[in-house]
Amino acid sequence: MNERPAVSGEPILRTKSLSKRFGGLVAVSDISLDLHVGEVHVVIGPNGAGKTTLTNLLSGDLLPTSGQVMFGGRDIAGCSSDQISRLGIGRSYQKTNIFLPFTVFENARLAAQSRTPHALKVFSRAADFAEINQRAEAALEAAGLTQRAGRVAATLSHGEQRQLEIAMCLATQPRVLLLDEPLAGMGPHESQRMVELIKSLTADHAIMLIEHDMDAVFALAHRLTVMVNGEVLESGTPAAVRSSPAVQLAYLGGEELLHD
Amino acid sequence: MNSRLTRFLPYLVVGLLALFPLVESTFYLQLLTKVLIMAIFAMSLDLLVGYTGLVSFGHAAYFGLAGYALALMTPGYEAVSLWWSLPAAIAICALFALITGMLVLRTRGIYFIMVTMAFAQMLYFVFHDTKLGGGSDGAYIYAKPSMKLGDVELVNLEKPAQFYWLVLFLMAATYALLQRILGSSFGRALLGIKVNEHRMRALGFPVFRYQLASFTLAGSLAGISGYLAAMQYGFVNPEILSWHQSGAVLMMVILGGMGTLYGAVIGSFAFIMLQEVLSNQAWFGAWAKHWQLAMGILIMLVALYLPQGLAGLFARFRSKPMPESADE
Numbered sequence: 001m002n003e004r005p006a007v008s009g010e011p012i013l014r015t016k017s018l019s020k021r022f023g024g025l026v027a028v029s030d031i032s033l034d035l036h037v038g039e040v041h042v043v044i045g046p047n048g049a050g051k052t053t054l055t056n057l058l059s060g061d062l063l064p065t066s067g068q069v070m071f072g073g074r075d076i077a078g079c080s081s082d083q084i085s086r087l088g089i090g091r092s093y094q095k096t097n098i099f100l101p102f103t104v105f106e107n108a109r110l111a112a113q114s115r116t117p118h119a120l121k122v123f124s125r126a127a128d129f130a131e132i133n134q135r136a137e138a139a140l141e142a143a144g145l146t147q148r149a150g151r152v153a154a155t156l157s158h159g160e161q162r163q164l165e166i167a168m169c170l171a172t173q174p175r176v177l178l179l180d181e182p183l184a185g186m187g188p189h190e191s192q193r194m195v196e197l198i199k200s201l202t203a204d205h206a207i208m209l210i211e212h213d214m215d216a217v218f219a220l221a222h223r224l225t226v227m228v229n230g231e232v233l234e235s236g237t238p239a240a241v242r243s244s245p246a247v248q249l250a251y252l253g254g255e256e257l258l259h260d
Numbered sequence: 261m262n263s264r265l266t267r268f269l270p271y272l273v274v275g276l277l278a279l280f281p282l283v284e285s286t287f288y289l290q291l292l293t294k295v296l297i298m299a300i301f302a303m304s305l306d307l308l309v310g311y312t313g314l315v316s317f318g319h320a321a322y323f324g325l326a327g328y329a330l331a332l333m334t335p336g337y338e339a340v341s342l343w344w345s346l347p348a349a350i351a352i353c354a355l356f357a358l359i360t361g362m363l364v365l366r367t368r369g370i371y372f373i374m375v376t377m378a379f380a381q382m383l384y385f386v387f388h389d390t391k392l393g394g395g396s397d398g399a400y401i402y403a404k405p406s407m408k409l410g411d412v413e414l415v416n417l418e419k420p421a422q423f424y425w426l427v428l429f430l431m432a433a434t435y436a437l438l439q440r441i442l443g444s445s446f447g448r449a450l451l452g453i454k455v456n457e458h459r460m461r462a463l464g465f466p467v468f469r470y471q472l473a474s475f476t477l478a479g480s481l482a483g484i485s486g487y488l489a490a491m492q493y494g495f496v497n498p499e500i501l502s503w504h505q506s507g508a509v510l511m512m513v514i515l516g517g518m519g520t521l522y523g524a525v526i527g528s529f530a531f532i533m534l535q536e537v538l539s540n541q542a543w544f545g546a547w548a549k550h551w552q553l554a555m556g557i558l559i560m561l562v563a564l565y566l567p568q569g570l571a572g573l574f575a576r577f578r579s580k581p582m583p584e585s586a587d588e
Contacts (some may be wrong), residue, residue, distance in 0.1 A: 059462065085464030097462070099455045110452050113445050114464040126445040172463055 011036050012206045013058070013089070013176050018067035018077070020053055027053040029230040030067070035176060035206040040198065040220045042209045045227035051210045052094055054227070055180050058208070059091040060084035071176075085114070090174030092165045094181045094210075100154040104145055107153055107164055108136035111171035136171055142200070143167035144193060159190035166197065177207045183216055195219055226250075270522070274432045281421035290492070293424045295532050296431045297488045302512040302524035303434055304481035309510070310519030311442060312474040313454030314365075317373045317506050318380030319482055321360070322353040324501030326483035327490030328387060329353075331399045342405035342417070349487045350480050357479025361472045377503055388498040398497025401490060417491065427488055431525075434481055438521055441477075450474055454519075511559055517569025526570045534558065 011034035020028040028050040035041050043051050056062040058069060060081035069077040076084060085091075099107050112135035113126070127133070140146050143163040148156060153164060162182055169177060179198070183191045195216050201207065202220075211217050217224070218238055225235040226247050234244045241247055277296075281289055301323055308314045329349040334340045364375045387393045404423070407415040417423045441447050449470050452460045461467050490496050499505065508531070516527020538544065538551035547554070566572050 061462070080461070082461045082464050082466050085462060091462060093462075097456065097459050099452060099459065101455060102452075106448070110448060110460075111463050113448065116445075122441050122444045122446040124445070125443050126448045127443075129445065132445075168459075168463065 009036070012071065014070045015058070016068040016070065018054070018057055018069065019065050020050075020057055020062060021065045026230050028057060028064075031227075031232055033225055033232070033235065034223075035208055037175065037206045038203055039222040040202055040207045040209055041223045041225065042211060042217050042221040043225045043227060044211065044217060045233075048229075049227040050230035051227055052180055053230075055091060055178050055208070055210060058084075058178055059089065085172060085174075088174050089176040089178065090169040090172045091178035092169045092180060092182055094184060096158075096161045096165055098153050098161060098164050098168065100152075102153055103149070104140065104151050104153055104156065104164055105136060105149040108139050108145075108149075108167050108171045109133065111168040112136040112139065114172055135173070139167045139171035142170055143197060159186045162186060162190075162194065163197075166194075170201075175205060177201065177205050179207060179209045179211075181210050181212065183211060183213045191216060270432075270435065274428065277428055278425065281424055285421060289420050289424055291532065291536065293420070293427050293492060294489075295529050296424075296427045297485050297492065298509070298512060298528040298532060299525040300431050300434050300488070301482055301485035301509050302516065302528045303438060303521055304478045304485065305509050306513050306516075306518060306521060306524040307438060307442075307450075307474060307478045307481070309513055310521075310523075311447070311454060312450045312471060313457070314471065314475065315373055315510075316376040316475075316478075317503065317510065318376035318378070319478070319509055320501050320503070320505035321376075321380035321383045322357060322479040322482035323486035323489065323505065323509075324380075324387070324496070324498075325356055325383060326350070326353050326486030327496040327500050328393045328399075329483075330405070330487050330490045331393060331401050331496045334401050334403060334405070337402045339403040339406040342407045345405055346484070346487055350483045353483030353486070354476050354480040357476045358472070361475035361479075365468060365471050365475060377506065380501060380503060380506055384498050384501040384503075387501060393496065393498075396498060398495060401494045401496070404491050404494070423492070427492075430484055430488065434484065435521065435525070438481075442521070446470070446473070511555075513569075515559060515562055515569055517566075517571030517575075520569075520571040520575070523569050523571030530570060531555075 013035040014033070016032050018028060018031045019026065031054060033041065043054065045051055053062065057064045057077075060079050060083065064077045067077065068075045071087060071089065076087065079087070099110065102110070109126070109132060112132045113129075115135070116129070116132055137146070137149070140149055143166050145160065145163055145167055148160060153161065156164065162184070166179070166182060182194055182198070186194060191213060198207065198209065198220055209220060221238045223236065224238045224241040226233040226241060228250055233250060234241050234247045277292075280292060301319075305316065305319045308316050308319070326349040329352050330340070330345060333345045333348065360379045364372060364379065367375050388396050393399050404417040406413065407417065415422050415426060417426065442450070449460065449465055452465070453467055453470055457467055486500065489500070512527040512531045513524050514527070515530050516525065517523030534555060535551060538554045539548050541548040544551075562569060568575060
């Protein structure tokens with residue numbers, strides 16, 4: 001459990017009163033939160049709380065109805081997802097979103113290729129860019145997939161596909177990582193590996209993590225935000241959030257989580 | 261097939277094809293010329309359908325536009341120089357593809373099919389209903405383009421064999437160019453867009469720009485085939501722009517196998533040969549008139565039993581999955 005105080009200083013990414021409306025439904029309402037390099041900011045909440053919508057707003061998959069996303073001194077709300085990715089904000093998806101017919105290596109290589117100005121060289125063989133290949137290999141190694149590099153992605157186990165999802169994200173060398181339920185559907189052993197991986201990434205990245213697995217949440221979180229019905233119910237250090245009566249009532253479900 | 265043979269095979273095929281005029285100089289030479297011209301057309305469409313994931317149903321627009329460009333650039337009974345008229349025809353197609361691409365690429369799936377067809381039909385009616393290219397009667401190209409260096413005639417395109425060699429050269433060059441491009445970072449990105457456009461965007465690829473580049477390149481290459489086809493027949497009419505033509509080239513790509521490039525070549529060969537055979541009155545009598553019926557049934561059978569087209573038959577002998585893992 002992390003009880004060290006939150007990193008002080010300027011946040012790398014900050015949302016101000018971010019909202020998203022779908023017709024009459026307010027999916028995300030007036031969310032203000034900060035992400036700092038060196039910190040894991042975990043967002044929890046019941047299904048339909050708006051966690052994935054929030055991720056989509058930060059990654060550019062959805063345009064916010066109102067509010068700001070401040071990154072690097074400017075408001076990036078309204079930027080397209082490819083622009084946001086190139087700014088250095090990478091995301092992984094709740095539902096595995098990879099290139100199934102390609103090899104594991106090619107998945108990572110494509111991700112690494114997106115960072116290079118050589119990408120438009122149309123007459124040089126893609127496999128000849130050593131720098132891109134190295135970045136892809138490094139990302140696969142970080143995610144523990146080196147042994148699987150030659151396999152077709154569709155033949156990987158579910159857990160390995162989740163790891164590849166993270167590897168692709170890492171190959172784009174982001175400073176901010178938005179991880180949407182990376183542990184979903186994983187067994188205990190695989191989950192443990194993923195938690196270790198996220199821990200190892202914390203020092204160099206600002207991480208927003210959406211997760212249901214409470215063991216993982218409390219193993220990783222420096223800050224914890226609880227969302228309910230698109231709104232922030234409580235936000236702060238894990239200890240503070242745990243002891244909040246509103247959270248206990250609405251979400252954590254009482255005694256057992258308080259004293260584990 | 262082992263990889264050395266696969267690498268060597270294209271050279272062998274082109275080499276053998278180059279010898280064909282020594283054996284046969286009339287009907288079958290012209291037929292084979294037509295096959296090779298359509299092969300360029302089919303490969304250019306395969307770039308969109310098989311490698312970028314864009315099913316265009318209006319690819320005849322670029323084919324026909326280049327044909328009309330040649331007809332309009334040819335001054336009466338005199339020959340126009342190929343050195344500038346071919347690049348000019350390609351440039352016109354590239355420009356038209358760039359402009360239409362910017363509009364049609366805002367749509368996806370069935371809408372993309374419809375909008376590409378609509379643009380081709382617009383062009384069809386421009387040439388059909390105005391005097392620009394002779395209206396519905398079309399226009400003749402009385403003299404084939406010349407290839408001179410100074411005063412020396414390098415190639416005489418009025419001679420079927422020499423025209424055939426030019427077509428074969430351009431077909432091989434198109435294949436080599438596309439093969440090269442598809443193996444590059446750019447080509448890999450196109451395949452990524454075909455497989456998972458959304459993820460490519462999330463990885464930071466400006467998908468629209470890649471698609472537009474691919475669309476423009478495909479239109480330009482279709483222009484080469486349209487220019488050559490107009491030259492071969494010495495005649496253009498609005499039918500070369502029609503959706504039948506767009507449909508025929510799409511069938512060639514499907515018949516041969518999408519996303520393999522050489523499949524497009526096999527497909528155009530198979531399509532044109534089938535057309536010749538099925539419309540042969542000596543063999544099929546009154547049914548020959550209805551060759552499209554039999555062709556339709558054959559295409560359905562291919563779609564059902566050979567979803568990877570004729571190229572899929574070859575691929576079965578290869579151990580590696582294709583073409584994504586071609587090297588690594």
